[in-house]
Amino acid sequence: MNFYRSALAVALSLGLAFNAAAQTNAPAQADAPAPAAAQLDPTAPNPAPVHPELRGVFQDFGGEAGLTALMDDFMAIMLADPRMRPFFENTDQPRVKRQLVEQFCAILGGGCTYTGRDMQSSHAGLQIDRADFNALVEDLQVAMNRRGVPFRSQNKLLAILAPMHRQMINR
Numbered sequence: 001m002n003f004y005r006s007a008l009a010v011a012l013s014l015g016l017a018f019n020a021a022a023q024t025n026a027p028a029q030a031d032a033p034a035p036a037a038a039q040l041d042p043t044a045p046n047p048a049p050v051h052p053e054l055r056g057v058f059q060d061f062g063g064e065a066g067l068t069a070l071m072d073d074f075m076a077i078m079l080a081d082p083r084m085r086p087f088f089e090n091t092d093q094p095r096v097k098r099q100l101v102e103q104f105c106a107i108l109g110g111g112c113t114y115t116g117r118d119m120q121s122s123h124a125g126l127q128i129d130r131a132d133f134n135a136l137v138e139d140l141q142v143a144m145n146r147r148g149v150p151f152r153s154q155n156k157l158l159a160i161l162a163p164m165h166r167q168m169i170n171r
């Protein structure tokens with residue numbers, strides 16, 4: 001029963017996220033150039049578009065401390081997932097987790113500054129296809145469920161991340 005409920009939840013939320021991707025026709029903020037920083041391509045889409053209206057969602061994630069705990073879980077789940085492990089096992093995992101905390105915190109109006117690279121540069125050469133992208137989103141959903149993030153807040157975040165798939169999928 002639980003399995004079916006969570007499978008349904010995953011399917012629904014993927015559908016919702018990708019519908020949002022299809023329907024979100026370049027929101028002004030999301031396509032604004034990223035803030036100038038040495039390691040960012042200034043012409044790339046903003047990797048951390050700030051959504052001040054999602055501050056409540058940020059609270060649902062437990063603030064910055066909650067996001068840090070989420071990334072620990074998320075990375076552990078991905079390293080245990082044969083679909084994701086090859087991508088992450090040889091990366092600087094603490095750094096990737098820190099960048100993800102900054103990125104999600106900034107997006108959710110938590111007041112953080114994202115200091116990482118833009119999404120296209122940081123995923124170039126990784127040979128990511130749509131199935132890989134979906135698998136990562138599934139693992140993120142498992143992590144969010146484990147941390148008790150309300151389903152509605154999960155989907156608010158996913159609706160912003162989903163359109164970024166165009167910048168990562170490169171095969």
Ligand code: HEM
Pocket residue numbers: 087088091092096099100103115116117118122123126128132133134136161162164165168
């Ligand atoms: C919406 C989805 C995604 C988001 C928001 C995201 C975000 C990020 C961020 C913020 C970084 C750190 C950037 C930096 O190095 O400065 C990163 C790195 C990385 N991502 Fe993603 N990512 C996403 C999807 C994916 C997917 C689908 C894969 C592979 C299946 C992936 C694999 C990686 C890897 C391996 C790194 C480390 C690269 C390196 O250390 O050089 N990501 N990602």
